[in-house]
Amino acid sequence: MNDPTRPDSAHAGAAAETDADQAAAETEAAAEAVPDRAAHDTVEEAVRTQLTKALGGARGVVEAAIPTIGFTVSWIVTKELRLSLGIGAGLALVLLAVRLAQRSTVQFVLNSIFGIGIAALFALRSGKAEDAFLPGILYNAGYAAAMLVSIVVRWPLVGFIIGSVTGDPTAWHRDREIVRLCSRLTWLLLIPCLVRVAVQYPLYLAGHVAWLGAAKVVMGWPLQVAALAAMAWLLARGRTPMDRSTPAPGA
Template sequence: MTVTPQHRDHTGDEPDGTPTGPPPAAAPAASGPTVLDQMGGPRGFVYSSLPVVVFVAANTFLSLPVTIGVSVAVGLALTVLRLVGGERVSSAVGGLVGLAAAVGVVAWTGSAKDFFVIGIWAALAGFVVALGSVLARRPLTGVVWNLVHGGTHDWRADRAVRRWHDIATLWAAAVFGARFVVTEWLYLADSTTGLAVAKLALGTPLTILAGLVVVWAFRRTSTRLLGKDGS
């Protein structure tokens, strides 16, 4: 008896639908968000910089009370724009709270340069905390990594891991220290415009660089202790 060979359709599958051709190529893995993306991207830089520029520019031509009013109005407009754009309420409102605190200090002291005083002392506090954590052999970025991953890892017992976090935390301390030294010097020199330029130059750009070092330490730690990429 002659056996008739089974017919395959044009797709190369068996008659019962079982695929026989090569498997489809896997889609490339999507890359994770960059440090700049996590900070809000270019728009985040604009949102953080515009109130500073507006305050200094307005203070050049207007009285201090009017400058405060203009700054708050711009801050409110930016907050609404960010909320309409789908940003988280905490991020959008957080910027407005920071601006309100800064102009509140200005209204209290009557000095335009005090718009930057909170940032100056925050930089000093960040420097002290970051450097102190390294001196205490508990670098801050390592503490944060452990908390993010359940808080159960003995990461300090691994010399390589602790060294990576020493580097990352010291880098953060250097950024905070540079901000404090430069802005405090400009503050004592009564240079409001210089303070604005320093805030922009030492703000997002240095934060991105520090963030890259922290991400590097996080990923190397995750690869070593968890056996996977920490991205």
């Protein structure tokens, strides 16, 4: 039975409990809104995490490579353009089906399917197998040019990864050490693109499809993994504090 002599204390207790629940909910919501800001103490840690997300981890890297490897190996063995394109597309669709069955993200498989589709359009339009490699060469050339310009103007592309973590896309640029670090990291992403273009474009012009296919396999994900390993080594050496003085969006 309720004590009629203590109504105020009962209401006060209920109100306090409600306020505590509301405060806890607000704290949890705030934590969910800016998880990366609380999760990273250094710039290096933030960049490592964001690069892993962007590439989809080890599985995303492998899924992006398998259809291309399938097409390249098939062409080297059979010299059949349509068959090779079909094998590459088929492998991509199998990977997509696995992702859907596991109810996991299909982003990186879709990227791979898109790449195979563009390659097929180029190759089928001209009837030349080497044209399947032209979109990749153009992509690497364009990406390398964009990264080089970003380094020259001292707004290295990797810096914006830090901006996505801190909540301010440009605050990182005020710290010379962070700019220097991001320039080095951007160079490590740029170099594989330059190497691919320097090797593959002359092979494309000469029509050496077998050598071009082999070069694409060797300089695809293995070269990217090597670049990421170099980045991981560079990032592991530094302990640049993450600047959280910039308020989060909406704060």
